[in-house]
Amino acid sequence: MDYNQYNNNDYNNLYDGNNNQQRRIKEGSLIWGVLGFMFPMLGLILYLVWKDSKPGDAKIAGKGALICVFVEMGISLIAVLFFGASWGQAQDSIVNNTCKTYGETYESVKKDGKWYCQDTVSGETIMLE
Numbered sequence: 001m002d003y004n005q006y007n008n009n010d011y012n013n014l015y016d017g018n019n020n021q022q023r024r025i026k027e028g029s030l031i032w033g034v035l036g037f038m039f040p041m042l043g044l045i046l047y048l049v050w051k052d053s054k055p056g057d058a059k060i061a062g063k064g065a066l067i068c069v070f071v072e073m074g075i076s077l078i079a080v081l082f083f084g085a086s087w088g089q090a091q092d093s094i095v096n097n098t099c100k101t102y103g104e105t106y107e108s109v110k111k112d113g114k115w116y117c118q119d120t121v122s123g124e125t126i127m128l129e
Contacts, residue, residue: 028056036064043068102126 036043043065050058099106099117106117109125117126 028054028058028060030060032057032061033064036061037068038064040065040068 032043032046036046043061047058047062047065050061099108102117103119105119105121106126107120109116109118118124
């Protein structure tokens with residue numbers, strides 16, 4: 001048997017320093033993903049700069065940036081839904097408190113998209129601006 005046959009197989013090349021370096025370049029380092037997640041613009045820049053020379057690191061940095069963008073979009077959507085729903089309740093409360101400044105018998109009424117304070121006893125109506 002030829003010695004080179006054993007020397008060139010994949011098992012022996014796993015421990016070759018040059019092959020490990022090439023594999024690391026293909027796979028990438030997790031630190032670039034974390035950096036891309038924390039600073040998405042930097043992750044995008046690293047992806048664009050390294051996409052040919054260090055494809056593994058570029059891919060991980062780009063994925064970190066994309067994950068950050070999707071997480072931020074999700075948090076923003078949840079915030080809009082939560083605060084949008086609570087804004088309607090807050091607006092009603094503000095209008096009711098404004099009407100109470102005219103007297104305890106005034107209640108808020110919404111007609112044609114505008115808010116009014118109406119006295120429940122006399123029927124007097126005051127338009128709020």
